[in-house]
Amino acid sequence: xxxxxxxxxIPTTPVTDExxxxxxxxxxxxxxxxxxxxxxxxxTDWRGSRSGSASVVVRPASVEETSQVVKLCHEHGxxxxxxxxNTGLMGGATPxxxxxxxxxxxxxxxxxxxxxxxxxxxxxxxxxxxxxxQETAAAxxxxxxxxxxxxxxxxxxxxxxxxxxxxxVLRYGNARNLALGLEVVLPNGDxxxxxxxxxxxxxxxxxxxxxxxxxxxxxxxxxAVLKLWPAAKDGATAWLAIRDPQAAIEILSEAHSASEDxxxxxxxxxxxxxxxxxxxxxxxxxxxxxxxxxxxxxxxxSSRPRSEGAEGMAEKMEQFLGEQMEAGRVxxxxxxxxxxxxxxxxxxxxxxxxxxxxxxxxxxYDISVSISKIPEFIDKGIKAAxxxxxxxxxxxxxxxxxxxxHFGFGAPKGMDRPTLQQYAPAVTRAVNDLITSMAGSIxxxxxxxxxxxxxxxxxxxxxELDTMRTIKRALDPKNIMNPGKVxxxx
Numbered sequence: 254x255x256x257x258x259x260x261x262x263i264p265t266t267p268v269t270d271e272x273x274x275x276x277x278x279x280x281x282x283x284x285x286x287x288x289x290x291x292x293x294x295x296x297t298d299w300r301g302s303r304s305g306s307a308s309v310v311v312r313p314a315s316v317e318e319t320s321q322v323v324k325l326c327h328e329h330g331x332x333x334x335x336x337x338x339n340t341g342l343m344g345g346a347t348p349x350x351x352x353x354x355x356x357x358x359x360x361x362x363x364x365x366x367x368x369x370x371x372x373x374x375x376x377x378x379x380x381x382x383x384x385x386x387q388e389t390a391a392a393x394x395x396x397x398x399x400x401x402x403x404x405x406x407x408x409x410x411x412x413x414x415x416x417x418x419x420x421x422v423l424r425y426g427n428a429r430n431l432a433l434g435l436e437v438v439l440p441n442g443d444x445x446x447x448x449x450x451x452x453x454x455x456x457x458x459x460x461x462x463x464x465x466x467x468x469x470x471x472x473x474x475x476x477a478v479l480k481l482w483p484a485a486k487d488g489a490t491a492w493l494a495i496r497d498p499q500a501a502i503e504i505l506s507e508a509h510s511a512s513e514d515x516x517x518x519x520x521x522x523x524x525x526x527x528x529x530x531x532x533x534x535x536x537x538x539x540x541x542x543x544x545x546x547x548x549x550x551x552x553x554x555s556s557r558p559r560s561e562g563a564e565g566m567a568e569k570m571e572q573f574l575g576e577q578m579e580a581g582r583v584x585x586x587x588x589x590x591x592x593x594x595x596x597x598x599x600x601x602x603x604x605x606x607x608x609x610x611x612x613x614x615x616x617x618y619d620i621s622v623s624i625s626k627i628p629e630f631i632d633k634g635i636k637a638a639x640x641x642x643x644x645x646x647x648x649x650x651x652x653x654x655x656x657x658x659h660f661g662f663g664a665p666k667g668m669d670r671p672t673l674q675q676y677a678p679a680v681t682r683a684v685n686d687l688i689t690s691m692a693g694s695i696x697x698x699x700x701x702x703x704x705x706x707x708x709x710x711x712x713x714x715x716x717e718l719d720t721m722r723t724i725k726r727a728l729d730p731k732n733i734m735n736p737g738k739v740x741x742x743x
Contacts, residue, residue, distance in 0.1 A: 379410025423654025
């Protein structure tokens with residue numbers, strides 16, 4: 254929680270007038286943000302719950318400019334906070350309040366450099382908006398599967414740096430599974446060019462995986478070679494009222510074969526989370542006004558066009574859902590009849606984070622356990638939290654196909670944020686202890702950033718922490734690259 258993390262030691266070398274002139278010489282007028290009001294979006298996190306400071310925001314327009322900026326900072330020991338779309342939830346792209354260095358934004362590096370539809374890849378700059386990449390792939394009859402609620406504003410450099418997850422991980426994997434190669438500016442300013450569109454390259458350590466998930470602590474991702482897939486030609490989306498979370502994982506288990514391995518997404522939604530979106534997100538309709546506490550959003554997609562007279566995805570899904578109703582797992586269901594209805598279903602799922610922000614104070618945990626343990630975790634986790642604060646309002650949901658649950662709680666009615674924060678450490682310890690006892694992860698896809706700095710220190714083994722520190726010190730001995738994020742160095 255924001256109020257409980259003790260700030261680590263970070264470099265506090267200021268940006269002098271002389272350094273500012275040198276930065277201006279590298280990036281020009283368009284590449285510097287100096288005015289305090291203009292800097293505010295870059296030093297405040299997406300939720301508005303955490304803010305820091307920076308002497309200047311630097312926006313290079315190329316990898317060469319990025320390299321020169323980083324070399325200058327390295328020479329003078331000036332701290333750098335790399336930033337892409339600034340949509341993260343853990344404060345990884347937000348400077349600490351004592352930060353006296355720069356925020357380095359990759360947003361001006363936003364070109365799609367090449368698309369290879371035959372080889373199923375595209376090469377892009379780090380500042381490309383995720384939705385732009387999805388649309389670019391679609392224009393070439395290809396599909397880029399990374400999909401998350403912030404896709405209209407998040408940038409691919411940040412997606413890769415945080416190893417973003419999203420709603421299609423169960424079929425395509427996390428962001429690190431979607432990249433063939435990277436270009437990275439290292440903490441000393443050197444450029445590592447690993448832009449190879451190779452699926453097989455066994456020549457020693459696979460360096461790209463060092464930088465994906467490191468949250469900018471080991472370097473600045475400036476370009477990437479991304480994998481593409483065939484575009485979907487036949488799909489079906491359904492909103493199901495289900496018996497309980499155990500039914501959800503059983504439905505998913507049987508859906509893989511029923512869909513001929515075409516399950517693309519499977520999202521568990523609680524009634525509380527659904528109602529929260531309906532309250533706060535304009536234009537959203539309840540697809541199924543069923544009186545049940547649990548729902549499932551499921552999408553099947555096939556790259557094979559439906560042939561005339563043949564059974565398509567919608568027909569297969571309808572038959573499957575009928576069987577699940579007979580088994581007592583599905584209580585009611587609706588299959589989207591058009592793109593508008595499908596989009597409405599997805600808007601409910603994608604609107605949860607925004608609705609949660611509008612709802613007011615809350616606690617949120619991004620956890621993962623093995624898929625078969627999800628029902629047990631939800632049951633025990635809610636009980637553990639309510640033992641500490643019985644009036645908490647649980648609204649769990651998750652990407653159950655990959656074991657990821659967003660385990661959220663709204664504050665009791667009328668309780669303000671400072672009061673809720675008094676309970677946060679105890680709830681956090683209870684939830685994370687349960688996760689650890691079930692061999693799960695305290696951060697499934699959102700990363701560590703600032704928010705979970707101490708939790709990582711508490712739950713990861715000494716060997717793991719020492720190995721991560723060794724890597725950090727080897728690549729960034731001056732500790733200038735996103736210092737004080739992910740890992741405490743002492």
